[in-house]
Amino acid sequence: MALRGALIVWSTFCIVRMIRSSDANVSKPLKYPIKIASKSALQLLNLIIQVDKRLKTIACPQDYNLYAKDSGGRFCYRFVPEFCRNQSAAQKYCHNQGGNLISLNDLNFDFFRRRAAEERSYSIQQIGTRSPTLPACSNFWTSASDYGRETLFRFINGHEIAPNSTVWTDPVVFNTGKNCAIMNASKQYLLTDFNCALALASPLCQIFL
Ligand SMILES: *[C@@H]1O[C@H](CO)[C@@H](O)[C@H](O)[C@H]1NC(C)=O
Ligand SMILES: *[C@@H]1O[C@H](CO)[C@@H](O)[C@H](O)[C@H]1NC(C)=O
Ligand SMILES: *[C@@H]1O[C@H](CO)[C@@H](O)[C@H](O)[C@H]1NC(C)=O
Ligand SMILES: *[C@@H]1O[C@H](CO)[C@@H](O)[C@H](O)[C@H]1NC(C)=O
Numbered sequence: 001m002a003l004r005g006a007l008i009v010w011s012t013f014c015i016v017r018m019i020r021s022s023d024a025n026v027s028k029p030l031k032y033p034i035k036i037a038s039k040s041a042l043q044l045l046n047l048i049i050q051v052d053k054r055l056k057t058i059a060c061p062q063d064y065n066l067y068a069k070d071s072g073g074r075f076c077y078r079f080v081p082e083f084c085r086n087q088s089a090a091q092k093y094c095h096n097q098g099g100n101l102i103s104l105n106d107l108n109f110d111f112f113r114r115r116a117a118e119e120r121s122y123s124i125q126q127i128g129t130r131s132p133t134l135p136a137c138s139n140f141w142t143s144a145s146d147y148g149r150e151t152l153f154r155f156i157n158g159h160e161i162a163p164n165s166t167v168w169t170d171p172v173v174f175n176t177g178k179n180c181a182i183m184n185a186s187k188q189y190l191l192t193d194f195n196c197a198l199a200l201a202s203p204l205c206q207i208f209l
Contacts, residue, residue, distance in 0.1 A: 072105060097205055101156065
């Protein structure tokens with residue numbers, strides 16, 4: 001048991017050194033080269049990695065899901081299909097929860113199109129009969145808008161969408177006076193230039209960890 005305790009102390013020391021040395025001047029050789037040779041030390045390292053992962057997994061607020069694919073970012077998101085709002089009210093809703101309407105990118109767009117369809121059909125099952133007007137509100141707001149820069153849509157995180165991008169419904173129609181991008185339910189949730197003032201879409205909120 002004492003040996004085991006000593007091993008744990010020693011391996012913690014090694015890990016701390018390893019973390020420290022990663023910030024150090026790399027051209028300087030390490031005084032104590034790091035070798036994790038013992039099985040216990042590896043087990044401890046594994047445990048630390050697992051705890052770290054777990055802490056990050058449970059960091060999303062209630063009702064939010066974690067998005068953490070190999071690519072496409074790492075953040076919490078929440079579809080709020082039971083609300084039907086105009087764009088500014090939807091953004092305000094997300095902001096009050098500590099986030100914004102979603103900023104998508106090429107790598108996560110198809111994932112969110114699939115999820116939008118799932119969330120919408122689930123919510124229609126759940127609340128469709130209780131609120132007959134809600135199924136008419138089938139789109140989701142993104143944070144993208146082109147106020148003052150017609151056809152140059154930009155998400156709230158600064159990421160721009162090219163006018164010829166395949167994320168737009170085809171054929172893409174841009175309208176002056178419609179400045180916000182929705183995920184269009186009747187077009188498999190591809191994006192459509194939409195009137196920001198119409199309460200005909202639901203929030204899709206995003207919170208970065
Ligand atoms: C690394 O060390 C060298 C020599 O000691 C020094 O000239 C250099 O500025 C250091 N670099 C950093 C990033 O600290
Ligand atoms: C979009 O247009 C740019 C130039 O404006 C071009 O470089 C790019 O290949 C086009 N992309 C597609 C998908 O057509
Ligand atoms: C969805 O896209 C289609 C095809 O571009 C368009 O006719 C329809 O008006 C769009 N829906 C909304 C809510 O804008
Ligand atoms: C959006 O809706 C809110 C109420 O939900 C309203 O106060 C606000 O004036 C609306 N904004 C626009 C631009 O229509």
